Amino acid sequence: MFSGRSCRVAVNFRSWSPTQAEWTFAAQCVQGEEKERISKFMFKKDAKSAMVGRLLLRYAVSKILGIPCRALQFGRTEKGKPYLVSPIDKTTMRSDLSFNVSHQGDYVVLAAERGNNVGVDVMKVEWPRNTPVSSFFKTMHRQYTDQEWSEVKCYSNERDQLKVFFRLWCLKESVVKALGIGIGFEVSRLNFNFHCRDISEGQVVTDTTVDIDEDPAPEWSFEESFLDGHCIAVAVNHASKDCSHLSGDGDSCNLANQFQVMDIQEVLAGCEVLIGSVPDKDFWETFHIKEEEPKPS
Template structure:
């Protein structure tokens, strides 16, 4: 299983970098990348496509051009590798992007990352919690309130949120999956603080429709720059834990060469200089 972390905020692509990266994705993917209004969103979109291709070529043995036909999306928008017993999921928020991938029959993975800070426009943790009141169960709110101070309570909230989202993303049900079906018990000994030191646990539990199933294994991760992440591994028929080894995320260098590693160019662009200029002219 793979767990990759890429600091999108630290990636500062040059014109040559931009041309190389765009050449490693399809024309459709390029159009998606270029449609965003802000540089940070274009970078995240491009990095996510490249990491998906990097995992896909490794998991399938296909080269980058062959992989294009296999990289598909479900009718609810979940990416998958058609025709292969491999699965991956990607999440981006704040300063980082993460990818989790797994190979094997019946295995699925979902992941979610959040920066443990107030959303833009929110004045306090209390006002934010009032808006999100219905998203957590009473047990989950008790867990949040058991932490002292706004920053610790925000981190506790986002830990639960990431656990819930990781399940939804693993199933691929999207907004059709009600978060009220999930009741999370995060590992009480997993302490979140502002340190950049990685920390991991697989002792958190998520009850789905009131039951804890052996089909699932859950991880929590403390990531750099104040981010928290959760990963949900599913193996239908049970035994998810026997197929997954708990490991910290591998942080990739914030360089174009690291996210393009092993990928051959598949498209030729005659207007990459204009594309790069448009990228540079976007607000951060």
């Protein structure tokens, strides 16, 4: 799972009902500014997703680099993308490891890659809102190209339309996150070309391509998965500028890049209390009294 040049991991955070001991321990395993950010969420589900994301990141990077969790120090760019502050190569003053975390629906997902910039996004295919799907599509019209809307509308069933819509959104967000440039990037500049129309559970589609500003961008490759009702997209920006050799036939399953589902207990068991961190009872009390999620309107 954590060998070679890449890893892909997912954790179902919604199934976790942390005990006081687990939540207190988890808080001791993340940096102070991360803990403070987590404490500000209004609902448990959001606090849990953020906490699992930080724990999974520390756990995975520790395993990939073969160093203790407590030795890792992370920072964030101005646009909010996490990066490794320490340890780094003293010659280049940087790490060759790129990583990205996303959380939505029921899952936190992580993608890490050596030597290439990576971005990941996950979206649950569901529509709990009161707004009709057709009205929502109208508000999002400018974010997609005509070709992409044709892919969405080729299905008559709204569920299938939403699956394609979220698939495309994950792809767009994965590129933006790999670039690390935040919301300033106009995703309508991206046009994705499907060679495989549908993605099945347990399959990894690798032959989707992208045009940027109407020009082919062969330096990008994509891995698309469907996990328990969630679309997942990983974007990898290759230094070689040509990743055509990585594209599959759309029907094959790349076992090396399948997302491995981990239990939160396994992640917790692999984390370590940071030096100087002490148990914080108030952190648990603040979390414990929160509602799990907003009440339906």
